[in-house]
Amino acid sequence: MITVKKKKKTDGAEEKIISAARKLFTEKGFDSVKTRDIAKEAGINLALLNYYFRSKENLFEMVMKENMGQFMNVIAGIVDDEKTSLEQKIEMLVLNYIDIFSLNPDMPLFVLSNTKIGDHRMKIREKFMASYFMKQINEAMKSGKIANRNPAHLMLNIVGLTIFPFAAHRMFKSSNGLSNEQFNEIMQERKKMIPKWIEAMLKVK
Amino acid sequence: MITVKKKKKTDGAEEKIISAARKLFTEKGFDSVKTRDIAKEAGINLALLNYYFRSKENLFEMVMKENMGQFMNVIAGIVDDEKTSLEQKIEMLVLNYIDIFSLNPDMPLFVLSNTKIGDHRMKIREKFMASYFMKQINEAMKSGKIANRNPAHLMLNIVGLTIFPFAAHRMFKSSNGLSNEQFNEIMQERKKMIPKWIEAMLKVK
DNA sequence: GTCTATAACCTGATAGAC
């Protein structure tokens, strides 16, 4: 009896579509991307896109689940770790954010600007609010170890210093600006500096 | 001889369209907004929109020129002032950014994410690069007065700490999150804190 | 200046041949 191969697709059309979709959606957002653009970028036909994924919305959701799931796992592993200190967590967050987003520089702006992923964004928020990390911040505030009155400031500072450069990377790079290499170099420097900066800021009253 | 009024439009239809367009474009971006939405929001007819502004693209450009021009004037007045110190400029930038964006909280994300305004974004960048502010930063770096090796870090820090919260405001506010009042309160606190934080960061080697 | 009606085009999705 002869075993038959499951699929005989030319060359992973499904994967090509997903990856083209991820690229374009992340770059331009849901409404700006046309299904024809995705098909073209993937090098396949428009009809095939609808054969694999029933609709544009569906394709978008697939891409999102993949993107977010992967990201959330990394972050959850850091903020829920009961063995690391507050300072260690801050450093881990900075390092991991910069590593992840150096590979996907358009993701931050995409997550911030795309209303279609409200649910996913809420999960990120909730994860943080319910984390052991948040507990540690509140304790440090009560004991006077850190000077802020509101934990929101610390969160905004970490995220602002780390993620904002990615959100603005196209603006910074645009003509006469930085090359990709220069930008990445700057972000590598920030890996070392941001934890130190945050520490200095925490002492300011 | 009787003077005749120039226009006899019902009630500033042109202005109503511009302001509706600004609101919607800033909120959702060019492609997501339909001309029908704008007409409806402005309380006028679709045809009238095309009577005043020849096309959607044109209307978008009008809105942008207004938005950016106003913003640029404020910023230019600060960064080109040869009488204020580096520290004073930083404080002025922070205060003015927060005041402007408290009134237009969607603007930062809009400017960052909308590829259609590449030209305007470049002007902002160029204004900064050629400013007296930039000169002062470079001098302070050479004299060792501030510790960074790269002026980009200072710029990213100011802008990241100040503007990022606005770019993320919808995420922060979304269900179970902050109210508008709480958010504004936090931003008022940051007016005072960010200049102090920046000062502390500048000393970190 | 403002409207209704409609033309001209774009876009997501499907039918049907191979």
Next chain:
DNA sequence: GTCTATCAGGTTATAGAC
């Protein structure tokens, strides 16, 4: 599985009456 052709509905823009 993959393609070409095409439909159905949405969207921008214009024609023409008032």
